[in-house]
Amino acid sequence: MKKRYTANEKSGKVVIIILMAVVVLLVAGATTYFVANIDKKYTVTEPNGGTIKLTITDMNKQLGVKTFYPGITINGTDVSGKTKEEVASLFAGDPSLDKPVLNLSLSVQGQTYPVDATNLNLTSNLSDVITEAYNYARTSEKTTLAESTIDRYENYLKLQATTKNYDTGYSADPTAISSEVHSVLDSLQTEVKDASATVFDKVALAFVIEPSSVGLKLDVDKAIADVQTALESKDYNKVIEVSAQVTEPKITTEDLTANLVLVSTTTTITKADSNRNSNINLVCQTIDGLVLQPGEFFNYNDFIGQRTAEKGYKEAGGIFDGALRQELGGGICQVSGTMYHSVMMADLKVDERHPHSWPSAYVDIGTDATVTWDGPNFQFTNNSEYPVAIHATYKDKTDGSGRGDLTVTLYGRPLETGVTIKIEGKVLSDTPPGPPEYVADPLSAVGTKNIELRSAHDEIKAVCYKVYYQDGVETSRVIADNSYYRPITAKYSVGALDPLTGIVYAVDPVTGIVILPVPTVDPGTPTPVPAA
Numbered sequence: 001m002k003k004r005y006t007a008n009e010k011s012g013k014v015v016i017i018i019l020m021a022v023v024v025l026l027v028a029g030a031t032t033y034f035v036a037n038i039d040k041k042y043t044v045t046e047p048n049g050g051t052i053k054l055t056i057t058d059m060n061k062q063l064g065v066k067t068f069y070p071g072i073t074i075n076g077t078d079v080s081g082k083t084k085e086e087v088a089s090l091f092a093g094d095p096s097l098d099k100p101v102l103n104l105s106l107s108v109q110g111q112t113y114p115v116d117a118t119n120l121n122l123t124s125n126l127s128d129v130i131t132e133a134y135n136y137a138r139t140s141e142k143t144t145l146a147e148s149t150i151d152r153y154e155n156y157l158k159l160q161a162t163t164k165n166y167d168t169g170y171s172a173d174p175t176a177i178s179s180e181v182h183s184v185l186d187s188l189q190t191e192v193k194d195a196s197a198t199v200f201d202k203v204a205l206a207f208v209i210e211p212s213s214v215g216l217k218l219d220v221d222k223a224i225a226d227v228q229t230a231l232e233s234k235d236y237n238k239v240i241e242v243s244a245q246v247t248e249p250k251i252t253t254e255d256l257t258a259n260l261v262l263v264s265t266t267t268t269i270t271k272a273d274s275n276r277n278s279n280i281n282l283v284c285q286t287i288d289g290l291v292l293q294p295g296e297f298f299n300y301n302d303f304i305g306q307r308t309a310e311k312g313y314k315e316a317g318g319i320f321d322g323a324l325r326q327e328l329g330g331g332i333c334q335v336s337g338t339m340y341h342s343v344m345m346a347d348l349k350v351d352e353r354h355p356h357s358w359p360s361a362y363v364d365i366g367t368d369a370t371v372t373w374d375g376p377n378f379q380f381t382n383n384s385e386y387p388v389a390i391h392a393t394y395k396d397k398t399d400g401s402g403r404g405d406l407t408v409t410l411y412g413r414p415l416e417t418g419v420t421i422k423i424e425g426k427v428l429s430d431t432p433p434g435p436p437e438y439v440a441d442p443l444s445a446v447g448t449k450n451i452e453l454r455s456a457h458d459e460i461k462a463v464c465y466k467v468y469y470q471d472g473v474e475t476s477r478v479i480a481d482n483s484y485y486r487p488i489t490a491k492y493s494v495g496a497l498d499p500l501t502g503i504v505y506a507v508d509p510v511t512g513i514v515i516l517p518v519p520t521v522d523p524g525t526p527t528p529v530p531a532a
Contacts (some may be wrong), residue, residue: 133530
């Protein structure tokens with residue numbers, strides 16, 4: 001039975017047939033258009049400015065190869081005509097091809113220090129570079145087929161005039177960069193150091209100076225960041241300036257050297273007493289070379305210590321209770337007295353000083369300085385801004401007198417140019433002592449020659465002057481100290497023993513006369529009658 005169609009069904013069928021006919025006509029037209037265009041010759045500009053006529057088919061024959069285009073290099077190595085796999089194998093077989101010269105260095109105050117690339121744990125981007133180099137001229141931003149093909153081909157032709165090189169790059173482990181930069185810079189950083197002198201060379205007679213050095217603080221964190229930036233930007237031949245903060249020392253080597261000189265020296269002559277001179281020499285050896293820093297003080301008794309036989313001290317004359325007696329370390333006051341002169345001539349601060357019981361023969365009256373263990377002491381402070389060294393020596397005289405020269409020299413900062421200081425003693429009053437004192441000697445017979453137990457010494461008041469000179473001309477005179485020497489009467493022992501009876505008689509303390517007993521009269525004895 002023949003099918004019958006409605007009017008609507010017939011109308012739809014006609015529309016479909018018409019659409020199919022249109023599609024067929026469009027495809028046929030596009031094919032005709034494409035074939036016509038690929039066979040069409042287009043003008044292509046050459047690198048030298050000339051032009052040629054080529055079809056898209058002609059251009060695609062050269063652009064469609066599966067190898068690197070001629071003129072492509074990686075790290076300067078020609079890879080044209082090779083596949084990506086072949087190039088990867090080439091670089092893998094010869095790792096040196098993937099190592100650009102890394103010449104990074106850090107510059108610190110004009111001195112350069114290389115960065116060791118082997119310590120940076122570098123990672124190459126070779127794989128990405130191979131892909132990038134292979135894709136050269138294989139794409140275009142042009143929108144039409146003809147324009148895109150011509151643009152690619154013109155870039156392809158440029159390789160004939162000049163090669164296209166791709167350099168591999170490197171990324172580094174941040175931790176490795178930090179470690180390498182620290183290894184280069186950390187040792188260059190220094191703390192500021194003032195010049196110092198804590199030792200005095202007793203042979204060369206000069207301070208041993210520890211030199212000063214500047215403080216150098218480097219911005220290590222910024223240097224690390226700069227190395228990272230250089231690697232990221234492939235700036236492999238870069239000198240990176242390292243920011244440095246310099247701190248100058250307050251006391252330089254030159255300053256200290258110029259201000260440590262011989263400042264003052266004093267020499268006194270000792271007695272012809274071998275034990276006494278031995279004690280003096282022992283003290284000199286003990287204090288010789290002592291260095292006092294600014295603000296430090298010298299305490300004679302504390303530094304020398306108690307004078308004992310174990311230390312080598314011998315018995316010699318020393319003052320006790322206004323009289324001379326033999327004692328260990330006798331005579332060492334001459335060292336403190338001589339030092340007192342040098343200290344004042346160096347214009348240093350005297351903290352403690354005492355005069356003897358009577359004036360010393362080796363210095364002016366009023367310029368001596370006594371010391372006793374657990375008693376009077378001598379002390380001074382280095383109130384200058386530079387170290388002070390004590391050089392003390394004793395030498396026997398060569399004249400056979402048994403005497404010697406005691407010298408105390410101070411080294412430190414010099415006085416102002418042309419300034420010198422001298423020490424003078426002046427007696428203000430001198431009063432003889434009272435009459436001598438006599439005491440009974442219970443061990444000596446009556447009539448024995450009197451023995452002097454204590455010598456007489458005047459009562460003296462004296463003053464010590466520090467006299468300042470400028471180029472030899474006196475400019476001022478300052479009272480440095482006052483001294484009072486108390487009166488000491490002579491003291492004698494008088495024989496008071498009756499050797500027959502063993503009786504010890506009294507002695508008149510003023511006249512020294514032995515007080516004998518008055519004879520008694522027996523009442524039974526008749527009184528003699530005087531002759532007519």
